Amino acid sequence: MVARGMCALALAVAGAAAHADLTDEIQIYDDGINKKGQLGLELHLNTTLDGRSEPDWPGEIPPNHGVRTTMEWSYGVTDSLEAGLYLPFLRDSSGTTYFAGPRFRAKWMAFKPAEGGSGMFAGLNLEVGKVNERLEQGRPIVELRPILGYRNKDWLVSFNPVVGRSFRPRYGSSRPNFAPGIKIARSIGGGNAIGIEYYDELGEFGNFEPAHKQSQQLFLAFDAGGMAVPFNFGIGRGLNAASDAWTLKAIFEVPLGN
DSSP, X not given: XXXXXXXXXXXXXXXXXXXXXXXXXXXXXXXXXXXXTXXXXXXXXXXXXXXOOXXXXXXXXXXXXXXXXXXXXXXXXXXXXXXXXXXXXXXXXXXXXXXXXXXXXXXXXXEOOOTTOOEEEEEXXXXXXXXXXXXXXXXXXXXXXXXXXXEOSSEEEEEEEEEEEESOGGGSOSSOEEEEEEEEEEEEETXXXXXXXXXXXXXXXXXEOOGGGSEEEEEEEEEETTSSSOEEXXXXXXXXXXXXXXXXXXXXXXXXXX
16 A cells, blocks of 8 residues: 555656755665654754855855755654654855755655665655745655665665656746666675765756756765764765865764664
């Protein structure tokens, strides 16, 4: 039943698209999911050290020197279904803070290896929210994120071919946007890993932007899974003039004792 519901939502997402401008969450999803009844909290932080300083539309807050902070609450509905709530905030280059607007998500893993095991994994993550118009062109948005990958004791590979939609056609055409991302990480022992994360925004299906106009960022990332407070830290480099030149990001798993 969960699979049928997620597939129906996937068809809805394919109806229309929105360009994702609010980079409050820079993350590749893998097979990690809360156990049934488990409450989780992650704190996302990222800042654009050197990036676009001119607005793309009237009233937009450009990312340069902005600091984005997001609390992500999650709850295990079952061992394969997780519900989540994002509460993102942005501090712009002048020091003004904005609440970006809440987003809700559901993450479902169709299959995954047992904890500590090896094998393929696959799932879907759905997000729905209404974002501040100064941060996102298509304010009521929905995003579908397939999760496809493989892990063993040494390696993790995860691919997220993300499709986005806006509920306001006046902000764009009816074609869905495509923003794929991939992560490749190598274990270095002690529950820690180092690797790369790549994020691309190709544009609308059937009308992809030329490569030099796509936002393309490559991050060197460190996953500290063996720490008392597990975290992910990355430094990202834009690969062309259309991308923010330098970005720092971190994600902390806040211990809740459950």
